[in-house]
Amino acid sequence: METTVAGFADRLFQAALGMTDLLAIHLGDRLGWYDALTTGPATPAELVARAGGDERYAREWLEQQAVAGVLAVGGDGRFALPPAAAEVLTDRGSLDYLAPLARMLAGAAVQLPALLDAYRTGGGVGWAAYGPDVRESQADMNRPWFEHALPTAVAKIADLHAALGVPGARVLDVGCGAGWSAIALARAYPQAVVEGVDIDPPSIGLAEANADVPNVTFRAADAGDLPEAAYDAVFAFECVHDLPRPVETLAAMRRAVRPGGQVIVMDEAVADAFQPEGDDVERLMYGFSLLICLPDGRAHTPSAATGTVMRPETLRRYAREAGFTDVETLPIGDFGFWRFYRLL
Incomplete structure (x- = not known):
């Protein structure tokens, strides 16, 4: 200071x-x-x-x-x-591609009048209001990590890797956005059947345009409408902290997975507890939370109002309320700003 x-x-x-x-x-x-x-x-x-x-x-x-x-x-x-x-x-395939970061923050700044109103009244600014700049920038910034690092990261978890490699394995990506995570899984496991769902129709439109493999499909849907005991693995990449009702969504994911199946969450790699001397990752995540994620979450009622800085214990609490017994942090390091969890 x-x-x-x-x-x-x-x-x-x-x-x-x-x-x-x-x-x-x-x-x-x-x-x-x-x-x-x-x-x-x-x-x-x-x-x-x-x-x-x-x-x-x-x-x-x-x-x-x-x-x-x-x-x-x-x-x-x-x-x-x-x-x-x-x-x-300019290198959209590089793990160091950060031009979308400027696009995201510029897109958020456009909403400052609406954000001021939300801060005064306790309301929110919904995801749709942020428009293409924010939607596309998130997808473009995450894309290199999903394309180049996700297959290796998943392969480090032996039982998960084996489950996805079984011919006909059904895989679900909840909150898939523009689809790059689902597409990466479909490429890495060509014998699996991968499905992506997201509540935002424009994001699904991007995902369908991005899809270049036959074993992935996308649809606009609420996680509450998921079929029961239908999937061998269910993923949620960087979206749980955005959900207005995370417990309901996690409960739907638990019901959607078959007995013995796996539920994997990737979210922000923030510290275990708040510290005023937070690192640069914390500073960036609080920035995203102030300008985008918390206002988006509060645009819905009721809302857990989680914000971007979702501590591991918060996810553990949500998971237990959703019917899981515990949360395991997976040994996947050096993956951008993110951490992987398995819900047990």
């Missing part, structure tokens, strides 16, 4: 610089200017010729990006995107 006036003022000033950089990155991402720079350095005129836009705005943006240290400037005056920045900002 900064205790001097000058120190705290500098912290706020640095935060303002970071916010400016983040919003400028959002502009470059959505305008396609970073992608255009991956083909080579460009002047403002060359950039808009490749990707569209207004040349005067492009010049201001290019200069700002250079001053901020994102772009380099050659001796010929052209602006270039260095390889490291190119991977973070």
